[in-house]
């Protein structure tokens with residue numbers, strides 16, 4: 280792994296732990312990675328391996344026990360609007376604010392823009408996720424996919440250094456999920472923002488990601504970092520997609536031979 | 551039970567088995583879409599009677615009307631205005647006292663310590679819960695105090711209040727604060743505790759700190775619980791006040807509604823007792839169905855946090 284000091288997000292040997300009343304849980308152990316400007320950086324790993332925890336640490340919600348996280352040259356100490364987070368749950372929108380107010384609110388708090396700018400930026404962000412018709416509607420009247428779009432619009436309107444997304448589409452139905460992935464990619468094509476995207480789905484990782492970090496099962500340790508820029512839904516049936524998917528599968532599950540349906544040689548052959 | 555299950559199992563087998571054998575592959579079917587314009591607009595405004603039946607105020611007015619008619623019929627049948635005066639007689643006394651200013655005066659006297667005590671109780675509750683959510687020891691203090699004082703009836707504190715503050719408004723305000731504070735604090739704390747984690751995290755994500763965080767995230771998110779606390783607190787305050795006035799009656803110049811009822815009773819003027827109670831009920835209904843109701847429709851119902 281390159282240890283250059285360049286890179287927008289630098290995670291160095293980060294160990295994260297939870298202290299509960301009677302347990303000490305280590306979520307990730309000495310994780311290192313570097314995210315460059317414009318990356319669609321995917322963190323992939325089995326459920327419970329510490330992906331959310333790692334993302335929350337980059338968001339500044341959890342302090343690392345060891346190691347350091349540097350974003351844009353500053354060490355992370357607390358949450359801030361330069362790292363906007365999109366959560367898996369739908370209830371991240373404030374139910375007492377309309378869609379427009381929800382998108383405007385973080386910009387008002389951040390005091391980065393003038394009052395008229397805030398409104399214009401919010402309206403244009405809502406337009407980008409094609410929800411203009413619903414700007415004056417309260418979140419409880421939206422479907423899950425629409426709420427997710429609002430959360431994404433809200434995060435992007437603020438132009439954060441990096442967009443942190445924690446399994447944003449996991450709670451959606453398969454059709455909506457696929458549509459949202461494609462929309463996210465076309466948004467990225469327009470705006471070229473940097474995003475860190477957590478998922479436990481290999482397919483989603485390959486489709487969404489330009490680079491994939493693979494974490495081992497609990498406690499999460501770095502297993503591999505792979506390039507995946509060229510593959511989208513159009514290539515789902517292509518051999519390259521299948522090869523990469525098998526390779527990731529092997530990397531994720533090779534310690535549990537029972538669950539690996541393909542022999543390891545299939546992945547090894549692709550090198 | 552066991553017999554039923556086997557019977558059911560057999561029935562199910564009978565239903566399922568032949569189907570598996572009989573039906574082969576069926577042909578694929580595709581349909582041209584039906585024209586949906588027959589049903590008119592996909593979205594339409596409800597008709598006037600439909601909207602009328604959906605209106606809470608009208609349904610509740612109907613219930614009230616029914617109660618009043620029952621009262622009137624029963625009282626006429628009983629024909630003893632010393633025990634149970636008719637609605638018309640009560641209303642006549644009520645309107646008479648309202649017009650000559652007695653009731654207005656009494657109500658004003660009652661409302662003064664009531665509003666003071668209610669506001670004081672809410673303020674203190676807000677203060678205590680703010681401390682309680684910002685530190686663990688604060689939460690422990692509030693929980694212990696609430697567990698101690700919430701079950702203590704306000705009337706039981708009244709003798710103590712009389713010793714400390716004497717006969718008068720301060721004593722009333724004290725017992726009202728006591729009855730409001732713990733109820734409101736308890737439900738506010740419960741509300742704060744049940745704010746979803748994701749909402750808290752996004753609030754912090756925006757860079758909100760202590761005061762802004764409480765004001766812009768916690769209070770609105772906990773508003774359904776806070777509002778129900780305010781309602782309970784209001785009812786407690788009202789009850790405590792009337793009871794306290796009934797116990798120690800007049801404070802200096804003129805008594806409140808409780809005193810009005812007390813006085814009428816000692817003169818065996820039952821219609822006036824009823825008129826006093828009616829006033830209490832009318833004010834309670836007004837606050838509940840006009841003030842609290844409009845806060846509710848404008849906030850938690852509009853936001854979809856409560857149905």
Ligand SMILES: Nc1ncnc2c1ncn2[C@@H]1O[C@H](COP(=O)(O)OP(=O)(O)O)[C@@H](O)[C@H]1O
Pocket residue numbers: 297298299304305306324325326327328329330331332333497
């Ligand atoms: N608030 C918490 N308190 C204690 N342990 C936690 C907490 N949140 C997560 N964990 C533990 O940390 C580990 C990683 O959790 P998480 O980051 O949520 O996994 P993932 O997002 O990869 O599914 C798990 O073993 C989980 O049980």
Ligand SMILES: [Mg+2]
Pocket residue numbers: 330331332446
């Ligand atoms: Mg997770």
